[in-house]
Amino acid sequence: MFHKVAIIGGGAAAATLVSELLERRTSRPLHLDWYAGGPEAGRGIAYGTPSAQHLLNVRAASMGMFVSKPGGFLEYAQAIDPSVKGSDFLPRRLYGDFLRSRVEQALKNAGSFGHDVNVLPFTADSLVPSAEGVAIGYGDGESHAEAAVLAIGSLPPRPLPGVEDAAIASGRYVVDPWPFLANAVPDDRPLRVLVIGLGLTAVDVLLELSARWPNAHFDALSRHGKLPEPHLATASAPADDGGELVDSMRDDPNIRTWLRRLREATTNAEDWRTVIDGLRPHTQSLWRDLPRAERARFLRHARWAWERARHRMPPEVTAKIEALEQAGRLTRGRGRMRSVHLSLDGALDVARVAAGGVDVVQSYDIVIQTVGLNTDTQRTEHPLIRQLVIGGHVTPDSLGLGLKAEPNGQLHDGNDRPRSNLFAIGSLLRGALWESTAIPEIRKQAQALANLLLADDKHR
Numbered sequence: 001m002f003h004k005v006a007i008i009g010g011g012a013a014a015a016t017l018v019s020e021l022l023e024r025r026t027s028r029p030l031h032l033d034w035y036a037g038g039p040e041a042g043r044g045i046a047y048g049t050p051s052a053q054h055l056l057n058v059r060a061a062s063m064g065m066f067v068s069k070p071g072g073f074l075e076y077a078q079a080i081d082p083s084v085k086g087s088d089f090l091p092r093r094l095y096g097d098f099l100r101s102r103v104e105q106a107l108k109n110a111g112s113f114g115h116d117v118n119v120l121p122f123t124a125d126s127l128v129p130s131a132e133g134v135a136i137g138y139g140d141g142e143s144h145a146e147a148a149v150l151a152i153g154s155l156p157p158r159p160l161p162g163v164e165d166a167a168i169a170s171g172r173y174v175v176d177p178w179p180f181l182a183n184a185v186p187d188d189r190p191l192r193v194l195v196i197g198l199g200l201t202a203v204d205v206l207l208e209l210s211a212r213w214p215n216a217h218f219d220a221l222s223r224h225g226k227l228p229e230p231h232l233a234t235a236s237a238p239a240d241d242g243g244e245l246v247d248s249m250r251d252d253p254n255i256r257t258w259l260r261r262l263r264e265a266t267t268n269a270e271d272w273r274t275v276i277d278g279l280r281p282h283t284q285s286l287w288r289d290l291p292r293a294e295r296a297r298f299l300r301h302a303r304w305a306w307e308r309a310r311h312r313m314p315p316e317v318t319a320k321i322e323a324l325e326q327a328g329r330l331t332r333g334r335g336r337m338r339s340v341h342l343s344l345d346g347a348l349d350v351a352r353v354a355a356g357g358v359d360v361v362q363s364y365d366i367v368i369q370t371v372g373l374n375t376d377t378q379r380t381e382h383p384l385i386r387q388l389v390i391g392g393h394v395t396p397d398s399l400g401l402g403l404k405a406e407p408n409g410q411l412h413d414g415n416d417r418p419r420s421n422l423f424a425i426g427s428l429l430r431g432a433l434w435e436s437t438a439i440p441e442i443r444k445q446a447q448a449l450a451n452l453l454l455a456d457d458k459h460r
């Protein structure tokens with residue numbers, strides 16, 4: 001086993017792995033350095049929101065932190081409010097409280113297993129892996145570990161092509177919606193707001209800002225102008241184990257065939273969601289068998305339809321968004337943003353290619369970009385990832401899906417060979433696994449990675 005491990009990152013993935021490691025008895029005590037990047041270790045971006053409007057998009061019964069206890073979150077929530085049901089979509093901030101309480105418990109228990117842990121509220125700025133271990137640079141300090149795990153979530157969003165620097169410098173073009181939402185103050189002016197993208201982050205932005213800005217009008221633009229699909233009010237079990245569909249997909253790993261098979265299966269199902277949910281346990285292995293050219297085809301042609309069907313909205317959220325549309329406060333449009341220019345009067349002129357290839361220019365007071373997770377490690381400003389890539393310590397995924405890695409999280413070195421002492425968990429593994437961001441996937445990765453890190457040498 002590794003006796004000294006560094007974990008880099010302050011979100012749910014790091015919290016889950018730390019807890020998995022500290023709650024085990026090992027042949028020798030473990031020393032853990034947790035570079036949490038800030039004081040509230042464990043919440044990360046998704047569960048750091050203070051807003052009661054921001055709900056989990058996974059039912060309470062499925063949000064447990066550990067594979068061995070999938071109902072753990074439901075128990076926690078019911079201890080606070082016995083009327084909570086397993087099918088409820090609860091506030092994300094409550095989930096953040098749950099993560100914090102579980103981590104605090106694990107930190108407290110660590111001593112009884114002989115483990116020793118430092119929670120460091122710093123970001124790790126550099127990692128240099130070698131045969132002897134990993135050197136970790138932070139601020140003016142340096143430390144060493146036998147192995148390190150990157151649990152840094154997705155990368156900071158980058159401005160879309162066509163956005164002028166002046167538009168960004170004006171503060172009216174928002175590249176990262178989360179800090180903006182955290183600081184947006186109530187405003188009753190008749191603001192004209194454009195949201196680019198129509199996924200779950202856009203939905204969060206629309207719910208929050210429409211409440212704080214009661215006289216604002218929102219346009220939302222995406223390639224297809226469609227919202228995420230809604231969940232059913234009650235959970236429906238997968239139609240079957242998906243075996244026949246999965247086998248037929250495995251037999252012919254190409255996207256055209258897969259889409260045809262999926263269309264057939266969803267047409268024949270009582271509810272299409274049961275087919276998509278039935279695929280979930282197989283998605284990672286199907287992805288692994290997909291040749292690179294087919295992965296690229298999926299990203300070009302099927303990704304957004306998959307995201308809409310797979311990452312759905314709770315029914316109460318759907319109702320709120322529909323109410324905004326019916327009240328005339330939200331207009332959805334199809335098209336592609338071409339450019340954003342800061343005009344002399346201080347507004348943003350947005351040119352977009354609308355349906356039929358026609359160019360349309362419209363003025364907005366604020367434009368907010370919500371275009372999904374960024375995992376492009378070749379083009380990021382994230383200091384640690386830049387250092388790792390430029391130093392040739394890792395290999396970027398060539399489709400922009402994180403870092404090249406083994407399915408167990410072992411990162412590849414600059415020559416695309418698996419490293420024995422540098423690992424990742426979560427979004428950086430999208431290239432290896434595709435589905436690698438939600439709690440049900442993360443808790444499985446955390447359990448498997450803890451097994452690997454603590455395994456006797458002969459088993460590793």
Ligand SMILES: Cc1cc2nc3c(=O)[nH]c(=O)nc-3n(C[C@H](O)[C@H](O)[C@H](O)COP(=O)(O)OP(=O)(O)OC[C@H]3O[C@@H](n4cnc5c(N)ncnc54)[C@H](O)[C@@H]3O)c2cc1C
Nearest residue numbers: 009010011012013037044045056057123124153426438439
């Ligand atoms: C808005 C939103 C809602 C979501 N809702 C759900 C849901 O309902 N259910 C579900 O299952 N999943 C949901 N997800 C998926 C979500 O990504 C995961 O559940 C989980 O939050 C991912 O955690 P993470 O630790 O991998 O990443 P993050 O939460 O992004 O945490 C990573 C942390 O690492 C820190 N960090 C970065 N670099 C460094 C460094 N160099 N040193 C130290 N720290 C660093 C970052 O600042 C950040 O705090 C949601 C995601 C988002 C964005």
